[in-house]
Amino acid sequence: MSKSKGDLAAAICLALFGVYVISVAAKLDYVSEVGPGPGFFPLWLGIGLVVFGAALLGTALSTPAARQSAGSWKGAGRSLAGWLGLMLAVALLGRLGFAPTFVLLTVFYIAALDRRPLPLAFGVGIGLAVAFHLIFVLALDVSLPAGGLGF
Amino acid sequence: MNIQLRIMAAALAAGLSAVAQQAQSQEFRPSKQIETVVHTGPGGGSDLFARAIAELLQKEKLISQRMQVVNKPGGGPAVAMSYLAEKKGETHTIGFFTGVWVTNPLTTTEATVTMKDLTPIVRLVLEPAVVAVKADSPYKTMKDFIDAAKKSPGQLRQSGGSVTSRDNLMRLLIQKATGTQWTFISFPSGGERLSNLLGGHVQLMVIEPQEAGEQIRAGNLRVIASLSEKRLPSLPGVPTIKEQGIDVPLIPQARGVVAPPGISREEVQYWEGVFDRFAKTATWKQYVEQNQFEEGYLKGPALAKFFDDLTVQMREVLKEAGAKVVR
Amino acid sequence: MDALHNLLLGFSIALMPVNLFWCLIGVILGTMVGVLPGLGPAATIAMLLPLTLKMDHTTAIIALAGIFYGARYGGSTTSILLNIPGESSSVVTCLDGYQMARQGRAGAALGISAIASFVAGTVGVLGLMLIAPPLARFALRFAPPEYFALMVLGLAMVVFLAGESMVKALLAMLVGLWIAAIGTDLFTAESRFTFGQAKLLGGVDFIAATVGVFAIGEVLVNLESPSGAEIFKLARGLRNLLPTWQDLKDCRFAFLNGSLVGFFVGALPGAGATVASFMSYGIEKAFSRHPEKFGTGVIEGVAAPEGANNADAGGALVPLLTLGIPGGNTTAILLGGLILWGYKPGPLLIQEHPELFWGLVASMYVGNVLLLVLNLPLVPLFAQILRLPYYVLYPLIVGISIVGVYSVNNSLFDVWLMGLFGLLGYLMRKLDFPAAALILGMVLGDSLERALRQSLMMSRGDISILVTRPISATLLAVAAAVLLLPLARKVRSWRFEAIEREG
Numbered sequence: 001m002s003k004s005k006g007d008l009a010a011a012i013c014l015a016l017f018g019v020y021v022i023s024v025a026a027k028l029d030y031v032s033e034v035g036p037g038p039g040f041f042p043l044w045l046g047i048g049l050v051v052f053g054a055a056l057l058g059t060a061l062s063t064p065a066a067r068q069s070a071g072s073w074k075g076a077g078r079s080l081a082g083w084l085g086l087m088l089a090v091a092l093l094g095r096l097g098f099a100p101t102f103v104l105l106t107v108f109y110i111a112a113l114d115r116r117p118l119p120l121a122f123g124v125g126i127g128l129a130v131a132f133h134l135i136f137v138l139a140l141d142v143s144l145p146a147g148g149l150g151f
Numbered sequence: 152m153n154i155q156l157r158i159m160a161a162a163l164a165a166g167l168s169a170v171a172q173q174a175q176s177q178e179f180r181p182s183k184q185i186e187t188v189v190h191t192g193p194g195g196g197s198d199l200f201a202r203a204i205a206e207l208l209q210k211e212k213l214i215s216q217r218m219q220v221v222n223k224p225g226g227g228p229a230v231a232m233s234y235l236a237e238k239k240g241e242t243h244t245i246g247f248f249t250g251v252w253v254t255n256p257l258t259t260t261e262a263t264v265t266m267k268d269l270t271p272i273v274r275l276v277l278e279p280a281v282v283a284v285k286a287d288s289p290y291k292t293m294k295d296f297i298d299a300a301k302k303s304p305g306q307l308r309q310s311g312g313s314v315t316s317r318d319n320l321m322r323l324l325i326q327k328a329t330g331t332q333w334t335f336i337s338f339p340s341g342g343e344r345l346s347n348l349l350g351g352h353v354q355l356m357v358i359e360p361q362e363a364g365e366q367i368r369a370g371n372l373r374v375i376a377s378l379s380e381k382r383l384p385s386l387p388g389v390p391t392i393k394e395q396g397i398d399v400p401l402i403p404q405a406r407g408v409v410a411p412p413g414i415s416r417e418e419v420q421y422w423e424g425v426f427d428r429f430a431k432t433a434t435w436k437q438y439v440e441q442n443q444f445e446e447g448y449l450k451g452p453a454l455a456k457f458f459d460d461l462t463v464q465m466r467e468v469l470k471e472a473g474a475k476v477v478r
Numbered sequence: 479m480d481a482l483h484n485l486l487l488g489f490s491i492a493l494m495p496v497n498l499f500w501c502l503i504g505v506i507l508g509t510m511v512g513v514l515p516g517l518g519p520a521a522t523i524a525m526l527l528p529l530t531l532k533m534d535h536t537t538a539i540i541a542l543a544g545i546f547y548g549a550r551y552g553g554s555t556t557s558i559l560l561n562i563p564g565e566s567s568s569v570v571t572c573l574d575g576y577q578m579a580r581q582g583r584a585g586a587a588l589g590i591s592a593i594a595s596f597v598a599g600t601v602g603v604l605g606l607m608l609i610a611p612p613l614a615r616f617a618l619r620f621a622p623p624e625y626f627a628l629m630v631l632g633l634a635m636v637v638f639l640a641g642e643s644m645v646k647a648l649l650a651m652l653v654g655l656w657i658a659a660i661g662t663d664l665f666t667a668e669s670r671f672t673f674g675q676a677k678l679l680g681g682v683d684f685i686a687a688t689v690g691v692f693a694i695g696e697v698l699v700n701l702e703s704p705s706g707a708e709i710f711k712l713a714r715g716l717r718n719l720l721p722t723w724q725d726l727k728d729c730r731f732a733f734l735n736g737s738l739v740g741f742f743v744g745a746l747p748g749a750g751a752t753v754a755s756f757m758s759y760g761i762e763k764a765f766s767r768h769p770e771k772f773g774t775g776v777i778e779g780v781a782a783p784e785g786a787n788n789a790d791a792g793g794a795l796v797p798l799l800t801l802g803i804p805g806g807n808t809t810a811i812l813l814g815g816l817i818l819w820g821y822k823p824g825p826l827l828i829q830e831h832p833e834l835f836w837g838l839v840a841s842m843y844v845g846n847v848l849l850l851v852l853n854l855p856l857v858p859l860f861a862q863i864l865r866l867p868y869y870v871l872y873p874l875i876v877g878i879s880i881v882g883v884y885s886v887n888n889s890l891f892d893v894w895l896m897g898l899f900g901l902l903g904y905l906m907r908k909l910d911f912p913a914a915a916l917i918l919g920m921v922l923g924d925s926l927e928r929a930l931r932q933s934l935m936m937s938r939g940d941i942s943i944l945v946t947r948p949i950s951a952t953l954l955a956v957a958a959a960v961l962l963l964p965l966a967r968k969v970r971s972w973r974f975e976a977i978e979r980e981g
Contacts, residue, residue, distance in 0.1 A: 006909045014649055021656060024671060036934060038663040038670055041927045045659070048652045055645050075702025079904060082701040086694070086876065087897050094890055098880070106873040113701060114869050124870050128877055136881055144881060145890065193524035194810030203818060206528055220524070223887065226662055226669075226679020233676050259662070261669055261676045308936060313664055336622070336935045337664050339928070342747040342803040342810075349801070350618035352936065361817075365802055365824025441820075475668070 004063050011056035018049025078113055085109065098144040099129040179417040181216045181243055188246035190231035192224045200406055201247045204275070207434050213425050216243075227255040227313075229262035236264040240413040245272065245422070250317065250404045253458060254465045258315055260477045266462070270414055271454045273426045274407035276444035279379035280317065280357050281389065283372045285348060293376040293395045296355060300331040307333040308353040310344040315474055317402050318357040320465075321378060323472045324399040325392070348372075360385055360443040385443050400464065405447060407454070423450050481607060484832060488840030491833055497537050497841060504541035505845050506852065508548020513556055515564050515689055515882030519549035520807040527815055535819045536834050540841040542815055546808055547599060547791040547842065550751070551849045554591040554784050559584060559863055560875050562693040562882070567751035567787035569688050569917050570759045573639075574772065574779030576696075581775050584861045589721040590777055591784040592853040594733055598785035599846040601737035602744075602792020606799075607839050611828075614800040617745050622936060623944050625748065626929035627953035629922050632753050634960040635760030638772070639914040644964060647915040650906065654919020655926075657682050665931060677891045686883045687920060690896040691913050693879045695903020697872050720857060721777070729781040735761050736785020743786075744793020747805040751790040752921045755783035764960070773912075792842070799835055801825055 021042055028039030089105040096104075106125030111118050137144055187205060189197040198220060205218035223231040228251050235246045246269070256265045282293065290296040300307050311318030319335050326332055336353060338344045341362065348356045349371055358372075360383055366372040376392045377383050378401055392399065408422065429435055430448045439446055449457055469476050491497060511522045523542050530538035553565035558575035571591065578587040605613070620628075633651065640647035660671045661681030672678040736758045743754035762782040763772045772779050797803040802823035804810035816823045821831065828835045866874070883896045906913050937943035945951045 010905075010909050010911070014653075017653075028668065028670065029666070032666055036931050038666050038668050040931075042656070042659055042670060045652055045656050049649065049656075052645050052649050052652065056643075056649065059643075059645065076908075078703075079698045079701045083698055083897070083901055083904070086900065087894075090880075090890065090893050090897050093880075093893065102873075102877055102880075105876065109701075109873055109876075110869045116869060120869075124873065128870070128873055132877055132881060136885075144884065192807055193520045194804070194807050194814055198524065199814040199817070202524070202527060202814075206531065206818075221888065222521070224680055225887075226676060229676050229679045259669060259679065261672055261674060261679055263676065305938060314666060334935055334938065336932050337928075338932070339664060340748060340804070340810075342797065342805060346618055346747050346797070346801070346803050347621060350621060352621035365822045365826065368822075369825035371825060474666075 004060050007056060007060035011053050011060055013053075015050050015053030015057065018046045018051075018053055021046030021049060082109065082113055085113075093145045097146045099133060101145075102129045102132065179242070179415065179421040181214070181421075183216060183243055185214070185216055185218045186244040187218045187220045188223055188231050188235055188244065189220060190224060190228040190246075190249075190252070192222050195222075195224070197247050197249055197406075198222060203438065204247075207432075207438060208425065208429060211429065211432050211434055213429055226259065226262060228252045229255060229259060229264070232256075232262065232264040232269070235409065235411050236268050238411040241411055242414060242418055245408050245410050247406065248409050249406050250402070250461070251315075252409075253461050254315055254469070257462070257466055257469055257476050257478050258474050265478070266409070266458045268412055270410040270412055270419060271458060272408040272410055272419065272422045272450065274405050274447050274449040274454050274457060275426070275430075276406050276439060277447035278359060278404040278406065279377060279383060279443070279445055280321075280404065281360050281363055281374045281378065281383070281386065282376040282392070283348070283356050283358050283363050283366075283374050284354060285351060286371050286373045288354060288373070290354070290375060291373070292390075293392060293397060296375065297325075297329050297331055297397075300333045301329075304332045305334055307355065309333060309335050309355040309357070310338050310347045310353040311335060311357060312339070312344075313337055314472070315469065317404055320402055320468050320472060321357060321399070324402075324468065325397055327471070328397055328399050361441075364443070379445065383443065384440075400468075402464070402468065403447075403461070405457070405461075406444075407447075407449075426450070484836045485607060485840060487832065488836030488838075489843075491536060491837035492540065492840035492844050496534070497540050497837070498844065500533070500537050500541040501544050501841050501845050502848055504544020505548035505551075505849050508545035508550075509552035509849065509852070511545065512549035512552025512554075512564050512568075515556060515562050515685060515693075515878065517882065517885050518565065518807075519545050520811050522549075523808065523811045523815070527811070527818060530815060531818070535821070536837045538819065539812070539815065539834065539838055540845075542812060543795075543838055543842065544845050546812070547788060547845065548849060550599075550788045550791055551592065551595050551853060553787070554595075554780075555588065555860055556878070558587045558591065558780070559860060560693065560871075560878070561696045562875060562879060563685075563688050565751075565787070566684050566688065566921075567755050567783075567790070569692070569752065570755040570783035570914070571780055572692050573759070573914055574774070574776050577773070577775035578777065578780065579864060583775065583777075584864055585857050586721040586725055586777060587780050588857040588860060589854060590725060590729060590781050592850055592857070593721065593726070594729065594736055594781040594785040595788040596846050596850040597733045598737040598740055598789035599792065599849075600843065602741050602789040603839055603842045603846070605741045605789075606792045606795055606842070610796045610800050613742075613745050614796050617747070617797060618801075619949065620746055621947075622929045622932035623947050623950040624953065625746070625925065626933050626944060627950035627957065628743075628746070628749060628753075629926040629929055631953050631957040631960070632757055632922050633918065633926065634957040635756050636915050636918055637960055637964050638760040638763040638769070639912050639918060640964075643910065646909075646911045650911045650913070650915035651919040654916040654921075655923040656919075657687065657916075658920050658923025659927070664928060677889070681924075682895060682920075683883075683886060683889075683892045684920065685886050686892040686895040687899045688917055689879045689883050690899025691903035691906070691916065693875055694896060694900025695907055695913065697875055698900060698904040699907050700868070700872065720854070725777050729778050731765065732758075732762050732778040732781035733785055735765075736782045737789045740786035740789030741793040744790035744805065745796040747797050747803050748925070750806050751787040751794075753925075754786040754790045756918055756921065758782040758786035760960075764963075773914075795838075798823065799827060799838075802827065 025039045025042035025046055029037030030039045031037050085108045089101050092101045103125035107121040110116050110121035187201050189201045191197045201220050208214045223234050238244045253266055256262045284290050322335055347353050363372055374389045377389050378392055466476055511517050511519055523545055553568035554571045556562040556564040557568040557571040558579050561572050561576040563569040563572055575587045636647050636651045660678055662669050662679050739758040740754045743749050759782050762778050763769045794805045794809050797805050798809045804813045813823055880893055883892050933943055
């Protein structure tokens with residue numbers, strides 16, 4: 001996918017988002033008895049988003065094919081997998097606690113995404129988790145989510 | 152043999168149940184840190200109050216465990232209140248409330264937790280407020296200001312907190328009682344409210360006496376009325392708003408302690424005991440005096456009634472103020 | 479000279495062994511706190527307040543203030559090395575600082591940051607000593623219209639954050655402004671864009687958003703390709719790990735810029751270090767001979783904002799010590815500390831307790847020297863972090879991010895937000911939307927809207943109030959000039975293109 005197509009998608013999303021913002025702003029008071037109301041700013045924000053989104057749309061459509069640079073989306077799959085892994089970890093943080101979740105996430109990043117040996121992944125994961133525990137929980141008295149095992 | 156066994160069994164059962172009853176009616180004693188929830192960030196009014204109380208309680212050796220202040224700011228008190236409600240039945244958690252804990256759920260739909268969902272423990276103080284103007288302003292009494300406001304409706308300005316704060320609600324009540332009108336400008340931080348008054352950009356401000364105290368001493372501010380039942384001991388020369396002929400209900404700003412719902416009777420009694428003893432200490436009285444609070448010790452059913460009454464009063468005032476009341 | 483006499487009094491207090499010791503403890507603790515994202519100086523000072531009750535009061539405030547400005551020094555370390563803003567005011571440092579690190583110049587970036595902070599911190603203390611009362615009185619003249627104009631000027635800085643596409647920068651800024659609008663409206667207590675979530679009533683947590691966009695976004699971008707063993711080349715040899723004399727010369731203007739902007743903006747209650755750092759970055763870029771290089775690793779792009787957020791610490795103490803008005807969270811706690819110890823902060827504090835004020839001022843000089851001495855040698859040490867292989871560094875970054883964001887409010891919800899913002903940051907990087915513009919919008923959105931509505935409340939709907947007052951009119955004029963600059967440049971380039979085509 002070239003950069004121009006990416007711009008196109010972004011422009012459409014932003015313009016639609018602008019429409020959404022306007023719709024919410026319309027439900028709020030534009031003017032209150034003491035001056036601009038809560039709907040004032042969001043309305044103009046929405047309008048700005050639509051206007052500039054349209055401008056971006058225009059540029060994206062009118063860029064001649066020869067001047068398009070190919071942005072690479074090849075690795076996007078891995079990044080997305082990494083992001084999903086992170087979100088899953090956040091979901092587990094509350095149940096399992098920080099340390100086990102962090103170890104799992106690290107193992108996922110190192111072993112699954114980076115294709116390195118499993119022992120290395122566990123080693124790094126556990127090493128870092130221990131370091132975090134020592135520095136933050138013990139030394140700095142920062143509380144981290146604690147799971148069933150207490151850490 | 153059979154009878155002996157039975158007697159032994161009965162004795163054992165009786166013994167066990169005696170021990171169990173003992174354990175049940177045993178007092179609650181905290182065995183780990185007490186999570187103390189406040190709705191402001193570090194440095195905010197509630198945060199400093201909670202820290203001061205924690206410090207004093209420990210100084211008086213009334214509490215054996217550390218009170219750890221946990222800041223849960225957001226949406227006024229909404230985040231802190233829902234956090235406490237989620238801790239249902241948990242011991243070792245308390246929260247410090249202010250008047251806004253009662254008013255906020257009335258105007259905000261997302262703030263689904265009300266004072267009825269929490270366990271009231273004790274009300275500690277009432278914070279009076281005073282009406283202040285810049286020292287070189289032409290208003291020497293409340294009447295001067297009201298007269299000026301009558302002459303130019305809407306031109307004079309007051310700085311204060313949000314539109315549902317006490318500052319604004321008192322303004323609305325006074326406006327109604329005197330038939331005047333002046334503008335209210337919200338500033339989120341006390342510092343900005345004061346600096347705008349000192350800079351002459353607004354003419355009037357409702358301020359706590361201890362904050363005003365220093366500015367008065369420096370000759371920057373003049374207090375023209377006190378919003379309290381009786382004259383304040385630290386400002387004996389300042390007449391109350393009622394003395395000046397403006398008869399409005401006073402909105403109390405209360406501070407106290409609540410706990411999550413569903414906690415045991417013993418825990419409530421423990422806390423009441425702690426604060427009962429605390430309220431009698433000289434340290435407490437000194438703190439109250441230094442900060443120019445009003446003693447407002449209240450607990451149990453009287454406290455619950457206070458919350459109910461306050462809710463009804465606030466609902467009325469908010470409706471009159473034109474705020475959207477959702478509960 | 480009265481000031482000199484007082485300063486000597488102050489030094490005699492600041493150099494007492496016990497005060498020197500606690501100053502050292504304070505600045506070390508502050509640096510550590512600043513390095514770690516999330517754990518802020520306000521919270522740390524609050525935690526330590528009970529301990530200070532047993533200390534001499536002057537010693538106590540020396541220690542706490544040390545944490546305050548020490549944190550500003552520390553905030554730059556993770557920004558430069560890991561693209562994680564340690565403090566909200568270090569966000570701008572990420573822009574060029576991290577790029578410098580990627581080019582093997584982490585040492586120079588860290589070093590210049592320490593030096594700029596020292597210079598600015600010293601200027602700040604000088605200012606506090608010499609012009610605090612008159613500055614405080616001047617700051618009182620700032621009413622909502624002036625704040626609005628200041629925020630508009632700040633937003634005009636977006637012009638300097640745009641890469642190729644102005645439109646994309648504006649769009650990013652608008653989204654940032656929208657994020658700032660999430661939460662409860664101050665004036666009407668109505669909630670906006672909260673999607674029914676009570677946790678959004680307070681708005682989106684700033685740290686969650688910035689750490690998400692910068693740190694997590696960066697990690698996600700780098701996950702695209704399997705990693706090599708080392709990301710950053712690190713220059714060998716001590717000399718290459720510190721800024722060169724040429725670097726120092728290049729940053730002369732940046733030092734001045736950061737110091738002055740930071741100090742003045744800091745003295746305004748309600749305007750913070752983050753605004754100051756954005757502004758000084760913009761000003762630096764505006765006056766630079768190579769503006770197009772900003773964002774790729776220009777050393778002045780680190781020196782200016784780092785100076786600004788240090789001078790801001792001195793500035794923030796101006797209203798606190800002269801009028802008893804706290805300018806922000808951290809100064810509010812310092813105020814709380816003073817009250818707790820029995821002082822009554824106000825206009826009379828300096829006269830009645832000169833040893834407190836001047837002892838503090840002198841200790842800030844001392845503290846700045848201590849911090850420089852501490853930080854410079856540590857630069858090569860910190861820079862070693864970058865020698866860690868990719869696959870250790872990324873989990874480390876993610877871990878620090880999670881811990882940092884969680885520790886702000888003990889809220890898992892914030893960590894969720896961080897994850898979402900991470901995805902946003904990734905997409906923005908891929909599509910060339912400047913993340914800094916988003917952050918600028920987020921930082922200023924609240925204040926901008928509030929100032930505008932307050933101004934209109936003051937003038938009862940008359941918008942001319944913004945241009946009839948001298949200070950606000952001046953600031954708006956400057957902002958207009960700034961905004962028209964790229965337009966002027968574009969018109970010139972169109973004309974050149976037109977001439978070329980015809981030729």
